[in-house]
Amino acid sequence: MKLKIIILFFLVSLKSFGQKQVEVFFDFNKDFPNPTSILEINEWIANNKNIEITKLLGYCDSIDTKDYNKKLALRRIENVQILLDKSGLKFNKDLEKIAFGKDFKQSRVQAENRKVTVFYNEPLLLPVESELTKKIKSSKVGELITLPNIYFFNNSARIVPKSQPTLIDLRCAMEENPKLKIEIQGHICCQTFGDKNDVSTARARAIYNYLLRSKIDRKRMTFKGYGTTRPIHPIPEKNEQEENENRRVEILIVEK
Incomplete structure (x- = not known):
């Protein structure tokens, strides 16, 4: 069996039953990492300042007696706890600490057994509402809202791919507000002779x-071009910004 190079794997983060874990390793017969x-x-620690520690499990290799190794595993737990506490990490009020000593399924590589x-748990990240979502949520019937970055x-x-975030925001707003009804309104710019190809309706x-x-x-x-x-700025526009502001898609709040 090819031996693992342990020095490259001192810390391994894994997901386990909704929690994550990290492993801290010790040299032979030592109680400090x-x-x-x-x-x-x-x-x-520097990358995980907002976590909450829920459990500390201590282990030893198979050398020495059962009682000695259990006490050594407990000292390892205590020293890791002190290290984490001094770093400002939070501990769950029901923190669980268990010293197994050598009473666990041991790895053939002894260095892997000397650990805590x-x-x-990581903090739950609440979704951040976009400005579009906020506007739709606080809107009133009859209000017009311009869809940004469409x-x-x-x-x-043909919608450009970078418009996707706005489309997702609009879809989410429709899903979260099941009574919301809208008219989608298309507008174009620059054309002094009107919308010959009805591009605004197509958009x-x-x-x-x-x-x-x-x-x-x-x-x-519903949709309408x-x-x-209904230009915001007189046509022909004076600059690109005015063109962009005339070339827009809006939603009319019909019902909430």
Whole structure:
């Protein structure tokens, strides 16, 4: 059997039953983590300041007596706890500490048995609401909301991939507000002779079709193209910014 190179694996993070764990290793008959493990755990601590420690399990190799090894495993647990506590990490009020000594399934590589396993929970990250989601949530019936960062390929209704985050925000808002009904409104810029190819309607329909493919009920949506009839800035526009602001997709809040 090919021996593992232990020095490269002093800390291993794993998911286990909704928790994560990290392993701290010790030299033979020592109760304080070895220098390599100290460097690794300090780096781990720096990247995990908001975790909560829930359990500490101590282990030893198969050398020496059962009682001696259990006491050594307990000292290892205590020293790891002190190290984590001095680093400012939080401990669960029901912190569990168990010293196994050598009464566990031992690895053939003795260095792998001299360890403390630290179990911890990471804080739940609450989803951050986008500005679009906030606007839709606080909107009133009759209000118009411009969909930010919606882009199309030139003179077409093909949505540019970088528009995806806004589409996802809109879909989520529709899912989270089942009573919400909207009209999707398309507008174009620059054309002094109107929307000859009805691109504005095609673009509004593209947003509608995206929501439809995302299982949003068609009864909650309509779409309409307004061409150049509702510009924010007079046409022809003075600069690219005015063009971009005229070339837009909006949603009208129809019902909430």
